[in-house]
Amino acid sequence: MNSRPLAGAVGEHLSPALSSAARFSPDLQLVLWLGAAPMLAACWLPWVLLRPNRLAAGEFLRLPPLDIGLGLLAALATALAGRFLPRAVPLLASFALSLGAWWLGSRSGAAVQGQAEFARASVSSGVWLWLLGAAMTVYGAGLVGRRLGGAQPYLAWLWLPAVVLMALIGHFASWSVVAEYRVQHDRFFQELGRHLYLILVALGLATLIGAPLAVWASRNARVSGVVLGVAGGVQTVPSLALLGLLIAPLSALANAVPALRAVGVSGIGVAPALTAMTLYALLPVLRNGVVALRGVLPGVLDAARGMGMTDNQRFWRVQLPLALPVWLSGIRQAAVMLVGVASVAQLIGAGGLGYFIFSGLQSGAADLILLGALPAALLAIVLDILLRGLETLLGRRLGRA
Amino acid sequence: MIELRNLEKRYDNPLTGLPFYAVKDLSLAFPSGEITALLGPSGCGKTTTLRMINRLIEPTAGQILVEGENAQSLKPEALRRRIGYVIQQIGLFPHLTVAQNVATVPDLLGQPKARTRERVRELLGLVGLEPGQFETKRPSELSGGQQQRVGVARALAADPPVLLMDEPFGALDPLARDKLQEAFREIQHNLKKTIVMVTHDIDEALKLGDKVALLNAGELAQFGTPDDLVRRPVSEFVRQFLGEDALLRQLAGVRAGALARAGDGSGLPQVSASLNARSALSVMLRERAEAVAVTGEDGQISGVLSFHDLERT
Numbered sequence: 001m002n003s004r005p006l007a008g009a010v011g012e013h014l015s016p017a018l019s020s021a022a023r024f025s026p027d028l029q030l031v032l033w034l035g036a037a038p039m040l041a042a043c044w045l046p047w048v049l050l051r052p053n054r055l056a057a058g059e060f061l062r063l064p065p066l067d068i069g070l071g072l073l074a075a076l077a078t079a080l081a082g083r084f085l086p087r088a089v090p091l092l093a094s095f096a097l098s099l100g101a102w103w104l105g106s107r108s109g110a111a112v113q114g115q116a117e118f119a120r121a122s123v124s125s126g127v128w129l130w131l132l133g134a135a136m137t138v139y140g141a142g143l144v145g146r147r148l149g150g151a152q153p154y155l156a157w158l159w160l161p162a163v164v165l166m167a168l169i170g171h172f173a174s175w176s177v178v179a180e181y182r183v184q185h186d187r188f189f190q191e192l193g194r195h196l197y198l199i200l201v202a203l204g205l206a207t208l209i210g211a212p213l214a215v216w217a218s219r220n221a222r223v224s225g226v227v228l229g230v231a232g233g234v235q236t237v238p239s240l241a242l243l244g245l246l247i248a249p250l251s252a253l254a255n256a257v258p259a260l261r262a263v264g265v266s267g268i269g270v271a272p273a274l275t276a277m278t279l280y281a282l283l284p285v286l287r288n289g290v291v292a293l294r295g296v297l298p299g300v301l302d303a304a305r306g307m308g309m310t311d312n313q314r315f316w317r318v319q320l321p322l323a324l325p326v327w328l329s330g331i332r333q334a335a336v337m338l339v340g341v342a343s344v345a346q347l348i349g350a351g352g353l354g355y356f357i358f359s360g361l362q363s364g365a366a367d368l369i370l371l372g373a374l375p376a377a378l379l380a381i382v383l384d385i386l387l388r389g390l391e392t393l394l395g396r397r398l399g400r401a
Numbered sequence: 402m403i404e405l406r407n408l409e410k411r412y413d414n415p416l417t418g419l420p421f422y423a424v425k426d427l428s429l430a431f432p433s434g435e436i437t438a439l440l441g442p443s444g445c446g447k448t449t450t451l452r453m454i455n456r457l458i459e460p461t462a463g464q465i466l467v468e469g470e471n472a473q474s475l476k477p478e479a480l481r482r483r484i485g486y487v488i489q490q491i492g493l494f495p496h497l498t499v500a501q502n503v504a505t506v507p508d509l510l511g512q513p514k515a516r517t518r519e520r521v522r523e524l525l526g527l528v529g530l531e532p533g534q535f536e537t538k539r540p541s542e543l544s545g546g547q548q549q550r551v552g553v554a555r556a557l558a559a560d561p562p563v564l565l566m567d568e569p570f571g572a573l574d575p576l577a578r579d580k581l582q583e584a585f586r587e588i589q590h591n592l593k594k595t596i597v598m599v600t601h602d603i604d605e606a607l608k609l610g611d612k613v614a615l616l617n618a619g620e621l622a623q624f625g626t627p628d629d630l631v632r633r634p635v636s637e638f639v640r641q642f643l644g645e646d647a648l649l650r651q652l653a654g655v656r657a658g659a660l661a662r663a664g665d666g667s668g669l670p671q672v673s674a675s676l677n678a679r680s681a682l683s684v685m686l687r688e689r690a691e692a693v694a695v696t697g698e699d700g701q702i703s704g705v706l707s708f709h710d711l712e713r714t
């Protein structure tokens with residue numbers, strides 16, 4: 001008799017915040033704490049490295065005490081909100097990431113204030129650690145937001161417009177990487193364009209060669225064994241080695257056939273880079289193509305035949321449309337992979353963002369490396385998102401969703 | 402009419418080289434405008450026989466005549482567009498709408514779009530799907546029964562004289578199957594297509610088949626009306642396959658109203674005319690009565706069903 005009112009009383013004493021927090025599994029809170037820990041540590045680490053010029057040794061600068069306090073507060077608040085006030089998590093996470101970006105700009109700005117023109121303010125371990133932690137928090141906040149529903153998932157993306165806005169108003173102008181960019185402005189766009197050109201041409205060639213091969217392989221077990229075996233074999237050769245291996249045969253080819261040399265084929269430069277990248281991209285295009293084409297339900301193909309479609313009609317009207325979304329995911333994998341391979345193409349003189357990475361490596365200028373590496377990473381992410389979007393769109397249009 | 406003459410499908414075992422006959426020396430005429438059920442145990446060659454008719458499988462010997470024409474002399478695609486085909490796994494195209502699915506064969510035949518659109522709406526109505534509601538849906542948004550209805554509509558789209566169906570209602574739950582069988586019987590009553598329907602469901606064969614062809618290990622065991630098979634089995638195999646309760650199974654496929662005769666039913670136990678005859682028999686046994694009164698939809702007695710009437714289904 002007594003147990004009922006007692007249970008009711010306990011229930012009433014639970015705060016509403018607590019009872020809603022109870023909906024979140026411990027693993028989400030763990031993600032938030034895993035994000036908070038690096039941010040807490042970052043507050044104590046050096047934030048900016050100030051050097052009189054881009055190669056000289058420099059001194060490490062830390063956050064001012066007030067900012068340290070704010071940082072600790074922001075990090076703790078996000079993690080604790082996961083336990084006590086889940087609705088605040090997406091907003092707080094966005095705030096934490098924006099705060100890191102803001103400090104990146106403001107601290108490097110403060111550092112070069114009053115310094116000579118060649119002084120460089122690079123970001124140091126504190127920034128990286130903070131951004132890493134904040135990114136994890138944002139990821140966790142995205143998951144929290146999805147469970148909360150409503151506008152919450154979008155709040156976890158608020159940092160993006162904030163950071164874009166900061167970039168637009170020139171908030172990062174004093175950061176050493178941006179300083180490098182200002183010096184190499186024209187070169188940067190030239191190499192970025194080259195990078196994109198290499199990726200798109202290789203992707204196009206791989207699709208052009210891979211698509212018919214995949215169709216053939218999907219119909220013939222022996223062919224698919226050979227084709228996938230060869231493409232898989234190519235994939236195991238490291239990209240640098242493959243570039244090296246292509247130098248000899250291509251220069252021999254160019255020497256033997258002057259017409260080819262006239263259109264730009266040679267042992268080094270764009271031709272071998274494109275050849276290697278095309279070979280690399282072939283495997284994902286082929287593998288997904290074969291899987292996608294074979295994955296079309298046999299009953300559907302049988303119905304198509306039974307309705308009186310010719311082999312061609314069956315392929316174009318039924319098999320290909322049904323295989324396309326899965327096939328496209330292979331092309332996406334290839335595109336993302338090519339961003340990386342294109343970065344080493346500079347080693348055989350093909351250019352691309354690798355130009356900055358390798359000149360940075362040679363001269364020991366970390367900022368120059370970042371000028372190549374950061375856009376490359378961003379490019380991979382953007383390509384992935386775009387092609388993923390195309391996949392879902394196509395999938396929905398073709399009745400998969 | 403479809404006629405099979407000494408039809409044979411032989412597979413040679415690649416290991417032993419021994420021949421295996423999926424269908425052996427099968428001669429059979431499927432009468433026009435009637436449903437013939439191809440019945441038999443699993444693996445007896447029903448699907449093989451059916452798929453040889455529209456040349457999805459090529460026979461190793463024998464002949465097939467469709468409307469008097471030798472099927473072998475026609476282009477397979479042209480032949481198939483003249484024969485409706487409903488397969489067991491339904492096989493709707495998941496990337497196309499219901500309307501586009503139904504329009505498949507008319508489109509292949511290059512029929513005018515406007516007329517096809519009309520035809521699609523008409524067919525969806527025929528199979529009991531509200532056109533406005535279903536036309537633009539994708540197969541994945543339909544229930545199994547609705548998908549199968551679309552499958553039937555698609556097979557009928559180009560108004561083929563012949564319809565081949567491979568276990569068309571096999572994947573459905575009993576209730577949906579019953580409903581669809583009823584709807585199908587109604588449609589056939591109006592359209593009078595020549596239908597070959599594969600099934601391993603004895604009840605379905607007895608209920609829907611005007612004729613039943615019972616196969617055993619690739620050979621014809623018996624061909625005749627359901628009555629022939631149930632009451633006059635030609636072999637021990639036929640008798641055993643249909644089972645000792647074959648008569649009851651047959652009664653289950655008939656409505657009590659269809660067997661009732663005019664008469665004075667006052668004082669008799671009453672059953673609804675839409676009840677099946679087996680249930681009516683059950684009522685007789687329960688009430689220890691020689692006959693039951695059959696009532697129409699209005700509840701009025703419309704006739705009398707006696708025990709003897711059950712003997713002449």
Ligand SMILES: Nc1ncnc2c1ncn2[C@@H]1O[C@H](COP(=O)(O)OP(=O)(O)OP(=O)(O)O)[C@@H](O)[C@H]1O
Binds near residue numbers: 446
């Ligand atoms: N390609 C093939 N190679 C060898 N044997 C085959 C082949 N196709 C079918 N068979 C054999 O032919 C026989 C008849 O097959 P079929 O598919 O016609 O049976 P079914 O009567 O439709 O059976 P179920 O009711 O199970 O669908 C089976 O024993 C099967 O194993």
Ligand SMILES: [Mg+2]
Binds near residue numbers: 447448449
């Ligand atoms: Mg079968």
